Amino acid sequence: MRNTLEVMVEGIWRQGEGNLAVRLTAPDGAALPGWSPGAHIDVHLPGGLVRQYSLTGNPASRRGYLICVARDPDSRGGSRYIHESLRPGQRLTISTPRNLFPLEKADRVVLMAAGIGITPLYAMARRLEDAGVPFTLHYYVRHPEQAAFRYQLGHPFRFGDCTIYHSSAGESPRHALPEALTRPATGTRLYLCGPDGFMDHVRQSALTRGWSPENIHSEAFQPPAPSAPASSDNAFTVTLASTGQRWPVAADQTIARVLLDNGIDVPLSCEMGICGACLTPVTEGTVDHRDSVQSAAEKSGPRQQVALCCSRSLTENLTISLAP
Numbered sequence: 001m002r003n004t005l006e007v008m009v010e011g012i013w014r015q016g017e018g019n020l021a022v023r024l025t026a027p028d029g030a031a032l033p034g035w036s037p038g039a040h041i042d043v044h045l046p047g048g049l050v051r052q053y054s055l056t057g058n059p060a061s062r063r064g065y066l067i068c069v070a071r072d073p074d075s076r077g078g079s080r081y082i083h084e085s086l087r088p089g090q091r092l093t094i095s096t097p098r099n100l101f102p103l104e105k106a107d108r109v110v111l112m113a114a115g116i117g118i119t120p121l122y123a124m125a126r127r128l129e130d131a132g133v134p135f136t137l138h139y140y141v142r143h144p145e146q147a148a149f150r151y152q153l154g155h156p157f158r159f160g161d162c163t164i165y166h167s168s169a170g171e172s173p174r175h176a177l178p179e180a181l182t183r184p185a186t187g188t189r190l191y192l193c194g195p196d197g198f199m200d201h202v203r204q205s206a207l208t209r210g211w212s213p214e215n216i217h218s219e220a221f222q223p224p225a226p227s228a229p230a231s232s233d234n235a236f237t238v239t240l241a242s243t244g245q246r247w248p249v250a251a252d253q254t255i256a257r258v259l260l261d262n263g264i265d266v267p268l269s270c271e272m273g274i275c276g277a278c279l280t281p282v283t284e285g286t287v288d289h290r291d292s293v294q295s296a297a298e299k300s301g302p303r304q305q306v307a308l309c310c311s312r313s314l315t316e317n318l319t320i321s322l323a324p
Contacts, residue, residue, distance in 0.1 A: 005026070005094050006027060007024040007091070009088050009092065016150060018071045018146060023064050025064040034062060038054070041065065045081050047077065053119070055097060055123060056119040058123075106189040107134075108134045112140075143168040177202070235250050235251055236249055237317045240264070255311070259308065273310035276307070279307055280322045282304040284317065286313065289311050294307075
């Protein structure tokens with residue numbers, strides 16, 4: 001297991017209806033590795049569950065990590081365990097922070113969150129406030145009691161402001177998009193986090209108002225719908241650039257599984273193409289991208305990376321730069 005830490009649950013408390021905030025600290029009280037807004041950690045839970053949660057709160061703090069987890073009615077076990085079984089004092093293994101959703105340089109920033117999507121954007125608001133970068137934070141929840149960090153967000157910012165919208169009052173994203181979305185500018189960036197439907201709606205609304213796709217940033221909670229049934233996948237070979245070793249990848253196998261079966265260590269985590277842990281540079285071949293971590297520009301750019309857990313190859317061979 002690479003790049004992992006042992007931490008202790010220092011505290012758990014309600015953070016808006018249906019949400020639990022969890023503070024994780026080093027058992028000996030030592031400082032934890034630094035992180036930047038947009039970063040997430042893998043949390044290893046009993047039963048072999050590994051879940052990704054965004055870090056939130058003050059990114060300048062090294063004394064502990066704060067995550068906030070919504071209770072998912074369709075939980076595959078992660079949020080259910082945290083809400084029903086996790087206890088203060090319990091020790092957990094986590095990954096070191098990994099950031100695939102970083103803040104980019106901007107003159108002004110528009111942050112739009114729905115539900116528990118507030119977690120990375122709240123950390124971004126804290127960082128922008130400290131850096132003196134003007135921002136607006138727009139936060140959509142069903143009703144006021146569901147809002148996480150409502151107390152903190154209710155205090156005035158010097159360089160930004162926050163508006164919380166309640167769909168129970170007719171302020172859903174379809175009926176109450178902020179005016180900030182109508183003012184695209186070269187130096188303004190838009191960050192989205194929340195359910196796929198929310199992000200798709202806001203992204204399309206922004207594009208129709210003249211936003212550049214390069215200035216819109218988002219982070220997915222769920223893997224994309226498969227573009228084709230697995231039965232239509234073609235077999236190909238994967239080659240390690242470092243050693244020249246090559247193995248066939250059958251239609252019903254993933255690249256990651258083939259590598260693991262042949263003794264190659266693969267940094268797997270979510271195994272759904274949403275966390276980026278297994279992104280690996282490609283030196284030859286054309287990737288059939290099936291992850292939701294990389295942007296469209298990255299997937300079509302000159303420096304290709306493949307998500308070993310879910311993506312495939314459009315060419316007969318894919319050569320990757322992964323250490324043996």
